[in-house]
Amino acid sequence: MAEQQHLYLVDGSSYIFRAYHRLPPLTDPEGTPVGAVYGYTTMLWKLAEDLEKAEGPTHLAVILDKDSKSFRNEIYDQYKANRPPAPEDLVPQFPLIRDATRAFSLPCIEMAGYEADDLIASYARAAQARGWNVTIVSSDKDLMQLVGEQNGARIDMLDTMKNQRIFREEVKEKFGVGPELVGDVLALMGDSVDNVPGIFGIGPKTASKLIAEHGSLTAALDAAPEMKPSKLKDRLTEGRFDAELSKVLVTLKEDCELPEPLDDFKLDGVPAAPLAAFLGKHGFTSLLRRLDGGHGSPSRATDLNPPKQQAQSDKGAPEGNRQPLPEMPPIDRNAYETVQTIERLEHWVERAFAARQVAVDTETSSLDSVAADIVGVSLALGPNDACYIPLAHGGSDMFAEKPQQVPLADAIAALKPLLESDAVLKIGQNIKYDINVLARQGIAVAPVDDTMILSFTLDAGRSHDGIGGGHGMDELSERHLGHTPLAFKDVCGTGKKQIPFGEVPLDKATEYAAEDADVTWRLHQHLKPRLSVEGGTRIYERVDRPLIPVVAQMERHGIKVDRAQLARLSEEFASETGRLEKEIHALAGEEFTVGSPKQLGDILFDKLGYKGGKKGKSGQYSTDQSVLEGLAAQGAEIARKVLEWRHLAKLKSTYTDALQEQINPATGRVHTSYSLVGAQTGRLSSTDPNLQNIPVRTPIGRQIREAFVPEAGNLLLAADYSQIELRLAAHMADVPTLKEAFANGEDIHARTAQEMFGEVTRDTRARAKTINFAILYGISRWGLAARLEVEPDEAQAMIDTYFQRFPGIQRYIHETLESVRERGYSETLFGRKTWFPRINSKNQAERQGSERAAINAPIQGTSADIIKRAMARMMPALNEAGLGHVRMLLQVHDELVFELPEGDVSKASPMIERVMAEAARPAVELSVPLGVDIGTGTSWDAAH
């Protein structure tokens, strides 16, 4: 056997302690705390995945502490006597570590009287003696004694939390001496956690120095009498006994009897069934899905935890509170505290650290998170356990007395460690907003949970309409808590009488602001547990939640626009529309409001008597583009002019005028706001201004893109997925011809034309393109007929041909609809659900509309998942390549726009391309390549 064996020894006990302190406090569906176990499980998973890698394991075992007593206690009764008891919510997780290990079918070794470290040392040495490499998965400094090479075999360590390998070099860096002397250093310095005495007054620095100088502990102690009189000399002399005792305590026992032979640790794959059972039991749904994705067909990731009953009850009754509601007292606005002193603030911060999760809400002067000034912060730690910290109240009236408040700088300094602590989960409703507001105060809020996004993940498409797509706080509060929170207008008024939040008296402000935090905290209690039960963990944890800080940063970056260019265009469009308006009036024979479709319809069809006027249900003639084009084709000059007028008027009002006003005076840039819950399919949407619909299709419109520019010395880089939705359709519907065409890099519409019509001409390619889109959108003969300007019968014939030439499409449509009818929701390749409550409606129009949307949602949604994954990975990838200053500015569904120094283009382009092209992996292996086109230039237009 020439193959190099590689044993991995996992220090399970130490891992779980660190995982506990590093990860937010998650609970499983039954309420058992499982945060640390989850961390442990993902770590094992990662190791199992590395199986086939060069440095991956061939053998693996997990080593645990059997009990707290070991032979060291017989030597020294105070050993580890100072250890504080394990935290209350960690204790129940210890036995789960064994369960998790067994679920992976991995050996789990423990032995009474010995610590895990001793077993690890003994196994490591035994393996090394056989010429195996060994990796110890731990960060325990005691184990660093083992690192090094003997017999041509290497022992190293792996810190999976820091993702760091520890070789000899790293040990030397930490201790100043090689691994063989680490025990001596530890013996001198002692360890307060394990209550190893060491020598009083000697810390790590002195210990390293002494051992490095004298070559060993004994030599250092022996040299003491010869030293010149000093404190150090006395300490060494007096501490000799302690040091020698400590040496015994820290020295690993390397010759324990091995409870199981090494060969039994041979890895031989991970059977799925016991693992699935474990993951399912504890609600680790994201892992469950990965398991299924790895072994079953990734394109048909089935829900191993199918909420059958839930899907049934959802039909017709879209509300779904299947979880028993947590018991909570009713909202009591009088229970909230107004925090006005630093002492009280510090008290709240301290309590928040202890609670390890806190709901946070900021109050500001404006709805624009990048421009907004902070006015106050509210925190909630439990039902009715909330406070408001006013920070900038009473500013506008110079003569009025300002209420007592903690000075802003002091409050920020007090809040910063809490809001940035890895160990405390910050919960917000649309927390991207608060992240941006606090970013201006120098606070990088993390880690976060977002109740709005939780709601979206669970309930996208469920029929609760309203602003925010049904995921706004007021709606969520009504729906899940049965409570109506104070509305903003109740405290600030509306219209002209509206006052800024900073002018609201503190008692009222506290009721409003603290209630929002309280409600958010309560919503989190309702929504978070549903995630694992209903299969939302994978999308939430792996796609949407990681995106929050990424999108927040894109919003803060903004993009530079050339105001002068926009102003020039505005003037140009104004004079052109003015000229056209006169000509239109002349042709109409009277003056009227060209922008009024109603007046225009009456003029065209009643006064001028053009044919083809159709009134809609509003009793009004339709005058939209297709109608006017029809009239223009008949030779109606007025229709041509109205079309041109509309084109220019649209560009002026929506873009050249509006964008100028959106330039942030402080940054000189335009900062859009992205909604992560804007589109039912999982796409982002962009508002204030919408930068996802900047003109591109006409030459005149493209002039507006020329106004989007980089800073001096920089370029804009646009990277877009080529035909991503068609590629996904080819994969998901498993269409051989299309997959082959994409694999060969063919022009897909031309290939479609060839298949459909037997020849590729301008006309057949255009028709093929229309048909391809029709497929993605859920086809109907009438819709296609209208687009292609043919009879419905002919359109139907084309559809039939399409289905015949591209087998798989019809089956995909059928299976998708069957599944949605049955379960109530559609699903992307990554498990994002979109609900279709009207899919079984008796109203045909409603039902058919849902059917078309349901055919499209998995495709559009998968595309959205993929670009979101690319976005989440982009900055880490660029950072790693030393390209951290490349700025990702915009996302337009299948396109990402970056700003970067000219000199970085050649290095960044292939990197960006790779991250985007690889974004589906490893969760999903597509059977078509993802193509990415990249361009750069001195404007957004030029970058295309």
Added chain:
DNA sequence: CGGATCACG
């Protein structure tokens, strides 16, 4: 404030 229109993917 709803409808019509049109900008984008």
Added chain:
DNA sequence: GACGTACGTGATCCGA
């Protein structure tokens, strides 16, 4: 026999 026709968005304007 009538229904009413492509998926997903957001901004602006008109007119009630």
